[in-house]
Amino acid sequence: MPLDITTLESWLWDAACVIRGPVDAPKFKDYILPLVFLKRLSDVFGDELARLAEEYGSRDIAAQIVEDERQRGIIASNRGSVRFYIPGNARWPNIRRQATDLGQYLTDAVRAVARENPRLQGVIDLVDFNATTAGQRIVPDEYLATLVDVLSRHRLGLRDVEPDILGRAYEYLLRKFAEGQGQSAGEFYTPREVAVLMARILEPKPGMTIYDPACGSGGLLIKCHLRLLETHGEQQNGRHRLPPEHAPLRLHGQEINPSTFAMARMNAVIHDMEAHIRLGDTMR
Structure with missing residues (x-):
């Protein structure tokens, strides 16, 4: 469990x-x-x-x-x-x-x-x-x-x-x-359940481009990636992968906080995601 x-x-x-x-x-x-x-x-x-x-x-x-x-x-x-x-x-x-x-x-x-x-x-x-x-x-x-x-x-x-x-x-x-310390963290994460629901509503298709302008640790991008594998993937060598006839998602994200940016990059590696994530302020 x-x-x-x-x-x-x-x-x-x-x-x-x-x-x-x-x-x-x-x-x-x-x-x-x-x-x-x-x-x-x-x-x-x-x-x-x-x-x-x-x-x-x-x-x-x-x-x-x-x-x-x-x-x-x-x-x-x-x-x-x-x-x-x-x-x-x-x-x-x-x-x-x-x-x-x-x-x-x-x-x-x-x-x-x-x-x-x-x-x-x-x-x-x-x-x-x-x-x-x-x-x-x-x-x-x-x-x-x-x-x-x-x-x-x-x-x-x-x-x-x-x-x-x-x-x-x-x-x-x-x-x-x-x-x-009596302060506000100033950062808020999308609840897991909401991210799963958003991915299901979006229902990503092979080759689709998805951009999260404030991606945090990449949670929403991960959910979209996993949803595509759930609907179009197959087991290969012990891993769930897309078959060759399906193009992967084009995942893009930007994050202003260096710590959460690093986590998003690491999450992309762990989940075999071809994600282009950049450090920076989306509003500038």
């Missing part, structure tokens, strides 16, 4: 409490969300390796296929058996086992992911977990280790959470700590 919103919010609150001491509340999301991103990528990659292992009857063969595609640049060009490649040091089980220098390890891990996957450059590698201020670490390793333990409670694979789990996490953290 997918992670429900109540469990998600409780989980994120526990994560925020872990770093409550060293980090001001408005900045909690700056450290929590990149790790949620990384865990999501790692769990999806694990799911895809498991699918290939089942298909070929061997995990070793599956790993060799993926490694061969990585070396030949097939995955980086979005033509591989997996959506993206996660290097060994960035896979969540290895992160959990890291006992020393965790801040530097996490920073190296997200940068390694960005190097292997050009589509994620400038998306996942923006945070320095080893950063200091006035000569002191902003988030010491012991806090990061506890945060990793908390985030390890739930899987974030394709079948474990709703498609826009990243946007929902951001929305909760933004709202929670803006309210805590």
Whole structure:
């Protein structure tokens, strides 16, 4: 059963409490969300390796296929058996086992992911977990280790959470700590049910162009993409894909907030969406 919103919010609150001491509340999301991103990528990659292992009857063969595609640049060009490649040091089980220098390890891990996957450059590698201020670490390793333990409670694979789990996490953290300071978050998300209804009313057809001028984390674009797969897609190699005779949607979005822009880009990668998303102010 997918992670429900109540469990998600409780989980994120526990994560925020872990770093409550060293980090001001408005900045909690700056450290929590990149790790949620990384865990999501790692769990999806694990799911895809498991699918290939089942298909070929061997995990070793599956790993060799993926490694061969990585070396030949097939995955980086979005033509591989997996959506993206996660290097060994960035896979969540290895992160959990890291006992020393965790801040530097996490920073190296997200940068390694960005190097292997050009589509994620400038998306996942923006945070320095080893950063200091006035000569002191902003988030010491012991806090990061506890945060990793908390985030390890739930899987974030394709079948474990709703498609826009990243946007929902951001929305909760933004709202929670803006309210805590007596402020308005200033950002509002389209409820999932409304986005699903809008996609059904639109009933996208192959080749249709869809533009969201304030796309946030890409939730509405995702729903339109999934609706097209529901009505015109077919199972291919364990994934729901459009057959060759159907053109994909031409998805476009613009977002003013760099954090939600990054999430929209990552969501597009995770969901195999050919989406053109730009950072900027639609009103200018």
